[in-house]
Amino acid sequence: MFRTIDRRMLGAAAVAALMLHAAPGFAADEGKPKSLTILAGPTGSSFYATAAGVAAILGDEGVRANAEMGGGTSNVVGVSRGTGELGLTMSIVPSVAAAGKPPFQEPITNVRGIASFTSMLAHIAVAGDSGVQSIGDLAGKRFASQPVGQATALIFDDLLAATGTDASKIDIVRGGLSFQTDQIKDHHSVGMVSVANYPASFFTELASTSDIRFLTIDDALAAKLQELNPGYARAAIPAGTYPGQDAAIPTVGTSMMMIASDEMPEDEAYWLTKTLIEKFKRLQGAHAALARLEPADMAAMPGITIHPGALRAYQEAGVLAK
CATH class of the missing domain: 3.40.190.10 (Periplasmic binding protein-like II)
Incomplete structure (x- = not known):
């Protein structure tokens, strides 16, 4: 909690x-x-x-x-x-x-x-060789979100708004968790987003079989998200939660x-x-x-x-x- x-x-x-x-x-x-x-x-x-x-x-x-x-x-x-x-x-x-x-x-x-x-907590995973370091870097790339109607899709929209990233510049594909993880495994998308409890089994499996890393949400971005919606809270994914994740990942939660x-x-x-x-x-x-x-x-x-x-x-x- x-x-x-x-x-x-x-x-x-x-x-x-x-x-x-x-x-x-x-x-x-x-x-x-x-x-x-x-x-x-x-x-x-x-x-x-x-x-x-x-x-x-x-x-x-x-x-x-x-x-x-x-x-x-x-x-x-x-x-x-x-x-x-x-x-x-x-x-x-x-x-x-x-x-x-x-x-x-x-x-x-x-x-x-x-x-x-x-x-x-918001988990934003990207392929290790994607070159993506921030939400803004997704422009011109394919990224896997979830169907409209899921809270994850709402949070991703807020992330785009808070970073000033134009959604039309991203090739956003939508599907369930299996679809999302397969997108990364098959190199069809550079990353995925999911709001999940930790450790999330699908991220554990993905990190065990693929080279991924998680994007961080810094204090400034978290503050912008909280301005957009008071339901966000500051959070972090503890170090060692997933294979190869040696440092804590600052993020937001709901x-x-x-x-x-x-x-x-x-x-x-x-x-x-x-x-x-x-x-x-x-x-x-x-x-x-x-x-x-x-x-x-x-x-x-x-x-x-x-x-x-x-x-x-x-x-x-x-x-x-x-």
Whole structure:
């Protein structure tokens, strides 16, 4: 996570506080939904693993819950329109949706935050012999991004804007992770971008079989990105994360978060959030990136208004002030 404060003691205390100070007269099953669809990401991604983990927890509580494939930006649309009751996105996305900026066709202001799960960092990998040292050097070259609708594509657009790089000067190809890594392996593209937890298995495999290096995002560029969107946070990929990567890679990150419609009843959002707080140890096992997750981390949702029901659960757990 971005914070360096040890949350473990606070996490245990939060669960105890929630159990001791639950609202008087609130029955255990009050607000429990009958079924929930969670819009996630591609199978094999941390998005999908997290959604599946949440669905398993809710299923054990008697809720028919399932994870469905989606994308960081398309899930906001889906939750807004009622395609799914819950969706996973990134902290940079809601403010873009609220402003109606591309790829959104109109403002979306009816989604609320339920929980934040983990930090995902921008990885910009280029072939070792590409000669590319910065985003601006991509002009005149082929580069692999992800489909419009994925948060990675949004972040790459922000990188181009922040560096003053004209997208029309780059031969941008789009596809999933396998497509992107194959582009580098087969020397069809000079590089790729992905927002991922670290260590990302596909980058580990790519660095083991191909000569790649990662572009850095310096303080000045990070500040420009944060001006474009308050959902960015300063971050670094630690040294030794990937084969041949001997130094830390300064970059930016964004938080994976779960959202719901503002029409979700307050009691339902409260029950959902309360359940996840009480079961956060199980969430830690859903994906390696969630291993250090604590209730205080779940309550930290920049760039979005927290659902009133979720807010009440976090306040009762003692991780947010009343």
